[in-house]
Structures are given as C-alpha cells and as structure tokens.
Amino acid sequence: MSDLIWQKPGIKIDQRIQRFLAGEDVALDRVLFVHDIRASRAHAEGLARVGILSTDECEALCRELDALAQDWAEGRFVLDERYEDGHSAIEARLIERLGDVGRKIHTGRSRNDQVLVASRLYLRDALAALREACVAIADTALERARVEAMQPLPGYTHLQRAMVGSAGMWWGGWVEAFIDDAVLAADTARWVDANPLGSASGYGVNLALDRDHTTRALGFGRLQVAATYAQLSRGKFELQALTALSQALLDLRRLAWDLSLFTTAEFGFVRLPPEYTTGSSLMPNKRNPDLVELLRASYAVVAGAKAEIEQMLSLPSGYHRDLQFSKGPLLRAFRHGLDALALVPDLLRGLQWNREAIAAAMEPGLFATDKAIELAAAGVPFREAYRIAASEPLPSYGADPDASLAARVSPGAAADLRLDTLAARLAALRAG
Template sequence: MSPLLWQKPGVKVDARIQAFLAGEDVVLDREFFLFDIQASRAHAEGLQRIGILGADELERLCAEMEELADDFRAGRFVLDDRHEDGHSAIEARLVERLGDTGKKIHTGRSRNDQVLVATRLWLKEKLSEVAALSRECAEVALARAEVEQGVPLPGYTHLQRAVVSSLGMWWSAWAEGFIDNAVRAAQTREWVDANPLGSAAGYGVNLPLDRDHTTAALGFGRLQVSATYAQLSRGKFEMAAIEALCSALLDVRRLAWDLSLFTSAEYGFVQLPSQYTTGSSIMPNKRNPDVIELMRASYAAAAAARTEIEQLLSLPSGYHRDLQFSKGAIFHAFGRGLGALALLPDLLRNLEWQPARMRDALEPSMYATDLAVSLARDGMPFREAYREAADPARWAEGDPERSLDDRVSPGAAGALRLDSLKQRLEALR
C-alpha cells in the first residue's frame, strides 16, 4: 500500500485495523475517481490563482491528472488495495511523477471536502439520468395513451372489478407520474448543485482560497458557503437524491405489479416482449416475468440504502468516520435503481395488449356507477340513486365505449387532457 496520508512518525499501523478502516473504500472510490480528479484539477487552478502554485507547476499537475484519468479509463491504472482510497491514489501518483510539486496538491483541502465534492458531482450526473429516463418513460406512456385511449380495460379497486377503464387512463397515469418523477429529480439535482470544495475539514483554512473559481470550473450552480455546514450536509443530500430516485422506483414497482397481474393466465391482458421473460429450470411450459419482478424489487434496495444513511446520521456536528459507510449505500441504490429504470422505456414501447381478453373481463356490475351517476344527473338524490344502482336487477350488459365517452370529468376517460401533460413534458426539455 502507498504511504498513508495521515501516518505520523513513530505510529505503528496494525494491518488488521487498517483493513477494517479502509474496508471496501478503495473499490467504491472507482465510481468517484474521475470526479475526484476533476475536482483536484479545479483545486490546483485555485491554488495557482492565490500564488501557492506557479503557472508551470499548474500545467504539469493538470497534464499529469489528465494522463491519470486516461489511464484509469483505459484500465492501465487500477484503483486497488495498493492505495487506502482514491484520494491517496491521486496524490501518490502526482508525488511519484512530480515530486515536491505533487506534494503541494493537498494544500488547503481535506479528504473531507474531497469526498463531498466528488459525491455531489457524481449525484448530479445520476440525478440527470433519473430525470432523463423518467422523461423518456413519460414520453412513451403519453404516445401510447394517445393511440390507445379508447381501448376498454377493466378498472380495479381492492383487486376487485370496479368500473370500466381504458388504456388511455392507464397510460396517462404513468405519463403524469413519470413527469412528476423527472421534475423531482431535476429539482433535487438543483438543490444538490452546490460546491463544498474549499471547506476543508469543516472549518476552512488560513488561505484566501478562490472558491468562486472552483465553483465555476466544476459547473456548480452555487457555492456551499458555510464550511461547517458543508460537513453537516453530508448524508442529508445523499438521502434527498435517493428519495428522488425512490419516487421513480415507486412507480416502477406499482407498474410492475400491474404487469405481473395482467400477464398471468387468469388475466391475460398483455404479453411481455420475449426478452423480458425467462424460462423455468424444471418446468418446460413456463415463461416467467423475472425482469419485471426484479424491477419491482429495485425500490427495496434504494429504500434500504436511504435508511442505512439515515441511521448513520445520529451524530454531533463535525466529521465522523461513520459517514464512510454512506458511499456503498448510494452506489447500491443508484446501481439497482437506474438499472431498473433503464429497462423500462423499451418494455413500455413493446407491450402487446390483448383487447379481446380485456373486453371479456368486463361484466354488468361494472356499469353500476355509471347508472348511479346518470340517475343523479337526472335529478335523483345521489344516495337514493346509489341504492337503485346497487340492485343487481338493474344491471345489464353495457357499452364500454359509451361508458368511457360519458366519463367527462377532467382526467377521466372522456376528457384525458393529454395536451396539458404534453405541455408539462415539453417544459422538461
């Protein structure tokens, strides 16, 4: 292992204790490594602006960091247990190649603000992915709502047949849901978009660091002003990012549940694309909806990660090593969550509905609510109309298309208002 950044003369390092301290940090830091290099370059530029580095030193540091990033992408440099973490790996490489100039890179910063800035840069990228995938899901759902809006589909409450619904209502629900998810991810990204670099270990440093420069250089929307709050925000902004992810995954979970039911032989309303199913290891007749089942389960991974971080935050102010464990939680949450979201748009594009099966599932009782409302519209008090319509003798085979056309309250089958959803979707571009 490269020399420990914090090791003092005469301090013995116990290998077992060091292994516990490092944990899987160096492996997890592979996710952050390029962002850490990016932030190190901005920090070096800031040091040059206040006279800590000369122009030639800055040029050599930046060139070396660019080469390190290229080597990492190409697999020529591997972040492994030769290093305590990604931060020490960058510094060790710079010292190895540039000697005393490399030793200057850590002036005015701490590993604390290093991990904070890398985390925020990483989360900004991941939240952009959540927003983009949610927007794509909404686009697919809205397009299909327009094409299939008049196709009857049984509507359920409590898993019991309730009223006549439509594919237009089903699709528009997911369209609006994923528009909301895209908005939430974008708003959370804006909230996370603050630069903590230069806050050091939470108390600043006795140098006039050019934090405004690093804010602009790294593309942050604003400076995270308080050096102490930069540390206090750790965990808080990670949880907010996971919550935005969970908002989308909640809809994935419920949508996957619908498809799990609708693809069963008992319903038979829809057929999944073959690539989204797998076979049984013992039953030759089976095609299992394993993909949508794992998509359904993805929310649990993200929710568990959020809870893990929340439980780490029972801490006083200042930095505490407990927070090291938050890295694995966010990687796990976004790894699982974005994996599920990425598969959803093509699944939605390629669902094949079975309209005859859906129509066959409609029964006379499902028109009872229409009858009650019709009687009330004609002047009968609703509670009396309700009792009248509850009588099975009043039930008869209905016309599903007419039922849908007559449902004219805004947002219902006869008045989907897809244009308003389209306007919201366009505003996200």
Template sequence: MSDLLWQKSGVKVDADIQGFLAGDDVILDREFMLYDIEASRAHAQGLQRIGVLTEDEFAAIDAELQALANDFAAGDFVLDERYEDMHSAIEARLIERLGETGKKIHTGRSRNDQVLVATRLWLRDRLRQLHALCIESATVALERARAEKAVPLAGYTHLQRAMVSSTAMWWSAWAESFIDDAQRAVDTYRLIDANPLGTAAGYGVNLGLDRDHVTDALHFGRLQLSPIGAQLSRGKFELAALEALGSAMLDLRRLAWDLSLFTSGEFAFVALPAQYTTGSSLMPNKRNPDVIELMRASYASVAAAKTEIEQLLSLPSGYHRDLQFSKGALVHGFGRGLKALALLPALLRELRWNESAMEKALEPSMYATDLAIALAREGLPFRDAYREAANPARWAQGDPQASLNARVSPGGHGDLRLETLQARLDALRG
C-alpha cells in the same frame, strides 16, 4: 498499501485495523475517481490563482491529472489495495510523477471536502440519468395513451373489478407519474448543485481560496458557504437524491405489479416480448415474467440505502468516520435503481394488449356507478341514486365505449387532456 496520508512517524499501522478502516473504499471509489480528479484539477487552478502554485506547477499538475484520468478510464491505472482510497491514489501519482510539486496539491483541502465534492459531482450525473429515464418513460406512455384511446380496460380497486377504464387512462397515469418523477429529479439536482470544495475539514483554512472560481470551473450552481454546514450536509444530500430515485422506483414497482397481474393466466390482458421472460428449470410449460418481478424488487435496494444512511446520521456536528459507510449504500441503491429504470422504456413500447381477454373482464356490475351518476343528473339525490344503482336487478351489460366517452371530468377518458401532460413534459426536456 502505500504510505498513508495521515501516518505519523513512530506510529505502527496494524494491518487488520487498517483493513477495517479502509473497508471497500478502493472498490467503491472507482465510481468516484474521475470526479475526484476533476475536482482536483479545479482546486489546483484555484491554488494557482492565489499564488500557492506557479503557472508552471499548475500546468504540470493539470497535465498529470488529465493523464491519470485517461489512464484510469482506459484501465491502465487500477485503483486497488495499494492505496487507502482514491484521494491517496491521486496524491501518490502526482508525487511519483512530479516530486515536490505533487506534494502541493493538498494545500487548503481535506479528504472531507474532497469526498463531498466528488459525491455531489457523481450525484449530479446520476440525477441527470434519472431525469432522462423518467422523461423517456413518460414519453412512451404519452405516445401510447394517444394511440390507444379506444381500448377499454377493466379498472380495479382492492383488486376487485370496479369501473370501466381504458388503456389510454392507464397510460396517461404513468405518463403523469414519471413526469412528476422527472420534476423531482430536477428539483433535487438544484438542491445538490452546490460546491463544498474549499470548506476543508469543516472549519475553513487560513488561505484566501478562490472558491467562486472553483465553483464556476466545476459548473456548480452556487457555493456551499458554511464549512460546518458542508459537513452537516453529508448524508442529508445523499438521502435527498435517493428520495428522488425512490419516487421513480415506487412508480416502477406499482407498474410492475400491474404487469405481473395483467400477464398472469387469470388476467391475460398483456403479452410480454419473449426477451422479458425466462423459463423454469423444471417445468417446460413455463415462461416467467422475471424482468418485471426484479423491477418490482429493485425498490428494496433504494429503501435499504436510505435506511442505512439515515441510521448513520445520529451524530453531532463535524465529521465522523461513521459517514464512510454511506458510500456503499449510495452506490448500490443508485446502481440497481437506474439499471431497472433503464429497461422500462423499451418494455413499455413493446408490451401488447390482449383485447379479447380485456373485453371478457367487463361485467355488468362495472356500469353501476355510471347508472348512479345518470340518475343523479336526472335529479335523484345521489345517496338515493346510489342505493338504486346497487340493486343487481338494475345492472345490464353496457357499452364500454359509451361509458368511457361519458367520463368527461378532467383527466377522465372523455377529457384526457394529454396536451397538458405534453406541455409539462416539453418544459422538463431542457
């Protein structure tokens, strides 16, 4: 490992202790490296604007940082055990290439605000991805809701047959759910879109840093003003981002549960494309819905990440090294969550309904609620209508399409108002 940024003369570094302190940082920091370089370029420009760097020094640093970004992206520079973390790697590279000029890059900043800004930049990109995937899933669901208005589907409560529903109602439910998730991603993005760079170790510095310019250079929506507040936000804004991801993952989990049931032999409502299933190592007859089962399981990683970070935050104000462990949880939670969501739009496009099996599941009892409402419309008090409709002798096989068309409460099959959902979706596309 190269010399440590904080190492003092006469202090011996114990390799085992340092290995524990560094942990997985050089591996995890590969996720954040380009963002740390981007922030370093903005910081250098800010230093030049207040006279800490000359124009030539800034130009040299900026060029080397761009070269480092290119080398890292191409795999020509590897963040490995030679370095304590990405921050030390960037500084070591600048000193190696630029000598004394490279040593000036850390003026007015700390690794505390470096990791804060890199994490916020990283999360902005992940929230954009989350937003796009939710929009895409909602779009597919809305398209299929329009295309399949006439297909009856058994509706369940408590996993018991309840009322006649439709594929259009099922699709519109997921469309609205993922529209809500896209909205939450937007709202969380606005919360996180604040620049902490320049708050240093949490107490500011005796330099007139041009934080407003750096904020604009990094395209942040606003300045995170309080240095102490910036440190207090550590962990909290990561939790907010994971909550936004978790909202979409909860919907994915429930959708996957529906498909797990609907693809079973007992239901047989849905057929999955072959690429979404795998075979058994023993039973030649099996095709298993492993993709949707792992989609269903993926929320666990997001929940675990939230729990791990939340448990780190029993801390007083100021920076504490405990917070280093938030990084792995964040990377793992978003990594697994976004991978699962990325597979969803194509799955929704390609799944096919088995209409004959769906029709067989529509039994007379599922029209009892329609009967109770019809009797109430004729003037019978609803509680009396309810008791009369509960009598199996009154049940008869109804017309599923007539039942659906009569469901005219807003959002019901007879008044789906898909155009309202489309308007919300269109407003979120920007």
C-alpha cells in the same frame, strides 16, 4: 498498500485494522474517481490564484491530472488495493510524476471536502440520469396512451372490478407519475448543486482560497458557504437524492405489480415480450415474468440504502469516520435503480393487450356507477340514484364499454385525457 498519506513516523500499521478502515473505499472510489480528478484540477487552479502554486506548477499539475483522467478512461491506470482510496491514488500519481510539486496539491484541502465535492459532482450526474430515465418512461407511456386512448380496460379498486376504465387512462397515470418523478429529480439536483470544496475538514483554512473560482470552474450553482455546514450536509444531501430515486422506484413497483397481475392466467390481460420472461428449471410449461418481479423488488434496494444512511447519521456536528459508510449505499442504490429504470421503456413498448380476455372481464357491475351518475344528472338525488343503480346496474346505453368511455368527460378521464397537457410538461422537462 502503499504508504498512507496520514502515516506518522514510528507508528506501526496493523493490516487487519487498515483493511477494516479502508473497507470498500477503493472499489467505491472507482465510481467517483473522474470527479475527484476534476475537482483536484479546480483546486490546483485555486491555489495558483492565491500564490501557493506558480503558473508553471499549476500547469504541470493540470497537465498530469488530465493525463491521469485519460489513462483512467483508457484502462492504463488501475485503482486497486495498492491505494487506500481514490484521493491517495491521485496524490501518489502526482508525486510520482512531479515530485515536490505533486506534494503541494493537498494544501488547503482535506479528504473530507474531497469526498464531498466528488460526491456532489456524482450526484449531479446521477440525478440528471434519473430525470432522463423518468422522461423516457413517460414518453413511452404517452405514445401508447395516444394510440390506445379509448381501448377498454377494467378499472379496479381493492383488487375488485370497479368501473369501466381504458388503456389510455392506465397509461396516462404512468405518464404523469414519471413526469412528477423527473421534476423531483431535477429539483433535487438543484438543491444539492452546492460547492463544498475549500471547506477543508469543516473549519476552513488560514488561506484566502478563491472558492468562488472553484464554484464556477466546477459548474456548481452556488457556493456552500459555511465550512461547518459542508460536514453537516454529508448524508443529508445523499438521503434527499435517494428519496428522489425512491419515488421513481415506488412508481415502478406499482407498475410492475400491475403487470404481474395482468400477465397471470387469472387476468390474462397482458402478454410480455418473450425476452422479458424466463423459463422454469423444472416445469416445461412455464414462462415466468422474472424481470417484472425484479423491477418490483428494486425499491427495496433503495429503501435499504436510505435506512443505512439514516441510521448512520445519528451524529453530532463535525466530521466522523462513520460518514464513510454513506458512500456504499448511495452508489449501489443509484447503480441498481438507474439500471432498473433503463429497462422499462422497451418493456412498455413491447407488451401486448389480450383484447379477448379484457372484453370477457367487462361484467355488468362495472357500469353501475355510470347509471348512478346518469340518474343524478337527470335530477335524482344521488343517494337515491345510488340505491337504484345497486339494483338496476345498467345505464341507458347498456353494457357498452365504448359508450361508457365516450361519456366519461371529466378532465383526466377517458374522453378528456388531456395528453397534450402532459406532453407540454414533458417538453418543458426536456428543454430545461
């Protein structure tokens, strides 16, 4: 590891301690590196605006930061164990190329606000990706809901056959679920879209830093005004972003559970695309829904990340090194969660219904509620209608799932799915 930017003369560095202190920072900072470079460029411009850097010095720093970003993108610069973290790597590169001019880049800032601003920029992108992933899933479900609006499918409560349902209703539930998840991702992105750069270590600096300029330059929606709140918000914003991610993965878990059940021989309602299944290492007869099961388990990764950060945040105000441990859970959860969600649209496009198995599951009891409602609509008190239907379950149109669905006219039910309303919400999300 190169010389540490905080190292004092005469103090010996114990490499075992330093390895523990650095932890995963170098590896994790590879995800944040481009954001850190971008924020360093905005900081250099801000220093020039208050006279700390000359125009030539600012231009030289910006030029070298742009070159570093290019070298990083093309693999010519490697962030590895030579560096304590991404922040020190940027400073070392600037000093190597520009000497004393490079040594000026850290004026008026701390690694605290560096990691905060890089994390905010990352979260803004990650939440945008989450919104897009949820929109893509909702779009796919909407396509299938339109095509299969009136295809019968047993509806379940308590894992028992309950009422006649439809594939259109099943799909419509996932359309609206993932629309809501996309809205939550967008709302969360707006909430975390605040610029902490210039708060330094949490108490500001004795320079008239142009924080409004860095806010504009980095495209933030607002300035995070209180220098002390910048530190207080670390972990808090990450938790809220993980909450948005967890809502999408909760819906994915329930969707995956349905597919896990529907693909069993006991149900037999769904056939998965073969590329979404694997074989057994022992049993030649098996095709296993491993992908669906891992999608179902993916929520646990995010829940674990939230628990890590929540436990770490039992802290007083100000910066504490404990906060370093917020990066790992956040980045791992978003990487895993976004990878999982990206697989879902093709999975949903490719699954096929087994109509014969579905028809065989349409037992007479599924029509009992229709009978009770029909009698109530004809004037029979509902409790009496309920008693009659319990002993005489078939409605006047008999055990006909198509007729049952056609009569289901309550808004959101099979005969009035209101898919155009959901499509309009999706269009608004794409536009905004």
